[in-house]
Amino acid sequence: MKFTCPRETFLQGLQIVQRAVPGKTTLPILSGILLETAQDRLRLVATDLELGIECFIPVQVGEAGSTVLEARFLTDIVRKLPELAIDFRVDAARGQVEIRSGTARYTLHAMAPADFPTLPETDGEKMWDVDQRTLRRMIRETSFAVAADETRPFLTGVLWEVTGEQVRLVATDTSRLALAEVTSANQVQQAQVIIPTKCLAELSRLLEPGGETPVRVTLSGNHVVFSLPEIRFISRLIEGQFPSYQQVIPRSFKTKVELDREAFLGAAERAALLARDGPSIVKANIGGESVGLSAYVPEVGQSEERLSATITGDDCEIAFNTRFLIDVLRVLDSERVTVELTGRHSPGVIRPLDGDGGQYVYVVMPVMLR
C-alpha cells in the first residue's frame, strides 16, 4: 500500500473518524484507525463497536492495500508534521508503515487490518433527508435531557420518531422531557427508534449551520446511518420501548409567564452558584408583573432576584431543580420564552417564543417547596 496526500486532508479525515475511537478499550485493535485504499481515495474507519465512522479522502494511490495504526498517535504525528505532502507506505511483510514528510521519516509498527471489525452492512429500508442546520438544532435542543445513568438504557438515547410529515426528536430522564419537531414534506415513512446520544453528539459537531447538502438518515435493521458527502456514521440502535411521552405534555395551564431568556438564564445561574457542591433548588414566586427567584442554602446564605415578566392567569409559587432550567435556557436561541404552569405540584412547560423554526417543548417536574 502506498499513497501521497496533503497533510491537511489526511489530518481532517483522521480527526473525523477519531471521534468513534473508544477512550478505553480491552480490544487493542479498536484503538486503531483502519486505512485502506479505494480506487483513487483513502477510506478511514474507526469504531467502538457501537458507533462506526468512515470517511473517504482523495489521495494519490501508488499501490492498493490497507493497514491499521493507533489513532491518537497517528493523529498527533500528522498534526505535528510540516505543511507538506505526506508519503505513506506499508511494508506488509515487516508489519511496518513508513511516513515521510519533508526531511522527516517515521517508521511505525502497524496492526493487522484483518483484525479490524467490519462495519455492518446497511441496505436502507427507510430513508429521510434532513437539513444540516435543522438537525443540528434539534440535537442540541434535546440530547442534553437524556438520562445519565445506564439502569434504563432506552432513556440514555434520543427517540427518532417520524409520523406523517413530522420528524421528532425526544429525550427524557423522567424528570424533564425535551421535544423538537420539524415538518418536512418528504417524510413519508413511519419510524420510532432510539439513537445513542454519543452518535448524535459527534455527528452534530460535523454539521454546519450553513451546510447545503442535507444529511441522509437511513434505518437498516437495528442500525441507523447518517450520511454526509464522503462521511458515514453508522450506529447501533438502543433496544427498548421509549415512554409514551405525549401523555406527560400538559394540554392546559393556569399561569403563563413570558420573559427574557437571557435574563432568566442569568438569574438561574446566579441562584445555582449558592448550592456549590450539591443540587440547587430555585423557588419562583410569580405574581404582578415580575417573577421572584430565590435560593437558600443553610450553611452558605441566600439569594433573591426579581425579573420583569408578562404574566397571565393565577399567581403561583413553584420550585425547580435549577440545573433543569439552566440546561434548556442555554440551548434555546430565542429572545423570549414562555413558562406555563398549573400549580406547584404539576409539571411546567417552557417554550421558545420566537425561535428558529420548528416546534419545541420542554416539560419539567417541579420539586417540593421547602
Added chain:
Amino acid sequence: MKFTCPRETFLQGLQIVQRAVPGKTTLPILSGILLETAQDRLRLVATDLELGIECFIPVQVGEAGSTVLEARFLTDIVRKLPELAIDFRVDAARGQVEIRSGTARYTLHAMAPADFPTLPETDGEKMWDVDQRTLRRMIRETSFAVAADETRPFLTGVLWEVTGEQVRLVATDTSRLALAEVTSANQVQQAQVIIPTKCLAELSRLLEPGGETPVRVTLSGNHVVFSLPEIRFISRLIEGQFPSYQQVIPRSFKTKVELDREAFLGAAERAALLARDGPSIVKANIGGESVGLSAYVPEVGQSEERLSATITGDDCEIAFNTRFLIDVLRVLDSERVTVELTGRHSPGVIRPLDGDGGQYVYVVMPVMLR
C-alpha cells in the same frame, strides 16, 4: 462596613488576589479573601502562608470595616452579576454580608476578619526597579527549569542574584540549568536569594510586555516583595544554599551548531511523540551541513529527520532528553539558536542568537547514547 463599586473593578481585584488562595487547605480561613476598607479604597488580601497578594481598588466607602468571604464563591458570584454597580454591606452582628446588584440580592455567611493571617511587615532593606517586560521574559526563560520534586527545596525556586550591575535569574534541577541576566545601571546592592517559583509564575501573569511602570523588588528579612501600582506580592524566601552554578557553564566547546529555532523545536516535538508514555530520548548526529535527529522506541517504531544547520568544529553524536530541548526552544523567541558541544559526554549549551536583549544561557546534560 459598606461600599459601592463597579462590578468590573471588584472582579479584577478578586482575580488578582485569588492567585494566592491555596487549592486545598486544612485552614478554612485561607480559602477566603479578606476585604477591608482603607480610606477611599478597598484592600483585598489572600494568602497561602507562603505567598500573600494584596490589591487596592477604588470604591465608594459608606462605612469602614472588614470581612472575609470564600474566594472562589465570591469570585463566581461577582463574575455572574450583570454589568452594574455592586452594593456591598456587612452585618457584623449576624456575621452576614449582603451583595446587591440590580434586582439581585445575595446574603452570605462571612468568616471573621480577626482570624485572617496578617501579612508580614516588610521594611525594604534592599530595593531594585526592574522593567516589567524584562522581568517577565527572565521569569519565562528560567522558571521552567526548576526541580519538580521537593527533596531539595532550594532547587524548587529561582535564584535572584544581583552582583555589580547584573541582575540574574538562575534555575536548575541538576540535569539542566537556565540563566537569564540583564545589566541595569541602578543595581548597586548585592543579593543572592531563592524565590519560590509559584510567586514568580503568578507575578508573571500580571506583568505586561508594554507595562511602563517598573516592578519594585524589595528584600526584607526572609521575604521578597514585588510591588506594582496598587498590587503587592509578598513571598517567603526559600532557605538553603543554591549550587555554585558558574562552575557548570562550559567555557569552551569543540562543535558549534547554528540552526533555525522553530525548525529545531518542531523536529524535537515530532521525535518526542514516539515515546508517548515514557521519557523521550533524541539522538543528534552532527556533521556536514545538517543535524540528523532520530528517536527509537522498540514497541512503537522510529523517526528520523534532517535539519539544515551551520556547523563549525568537530562532527559529533550526542543524545538528549527530548523534553529538555523542547522546554528551552519553546520559551526563547529568537529566530535562530546556537548549540555548543564538547563531545558526547559533556553538557551542551544553547543560546539565542538574536534575542530580546540580555544574556541567556541554557546548559543541558546529555544522556548516554543507546
